[in-house]
Amino acid sequence: MRSLNPDEAALWARVAATIRPLSRETSAPKTPQAPDEKSVSAPQRPQRAPRPQPPSPAPKAGVGTTLDGSWDRRLSGGSVEPDRVLDLHGMNLDGAWRAIDRSLEQAIASGERVLLLITGHHRPGAPPVERGRIRAAVHDWLAASRHASQIAAVRGAHRRHGGGGSLYIILRRAR
Secondary structure (H helix, E strand, O other), rough: OOOHHHHHHHHHHHHHOOOOOOOOOOOOOOOOOOOOOOOOOOOOOOOOOOOOOOOOOOOOOOOOOOHHHHHHHHHHOOOOOOOOEEEOOOOOHHHHHHHHHHHHHHHHHOOOOOOEEOOOOOOOOOOOOOOOHHHHHHOOOOOHOHHHHHHEEEEOHHHHHOOOEEEEEEEEEOO
């Protein structure tokens, strides 16, 4: 890791000076007490102001993002065996898109639940336009796919299945 040059250090110092620690407690505004009033009771803790709750997001159509806890544990532990494996190495964008679409169609028709999609690891050194185009496009492709409603979730694969260079596509149970 490199150290900051003097200009960067000065800029960082200015930014750091504007930072105030977050506090989980919000205190109610204090009202001044008249000098002749004496409080006999113990001091009261300030009341927390109710925090507005953000509206819960509407469920997105298409590719799901949640699984139950047992699925997530099994996936992160590497105990899930994929029903189908698709390796995209050596493909161009059009070929990869067609292969993903075809594999999803076959997996859904066969009642399979877990597809392992091997996209390859990101490789630094070449411009991103030259490398990693398929990997960068996969999530958008899946969301726009004609099979998006059948996809329950997309998760990174366990290292025994390729780790950062692979994805699990979990399909919804056939109805």
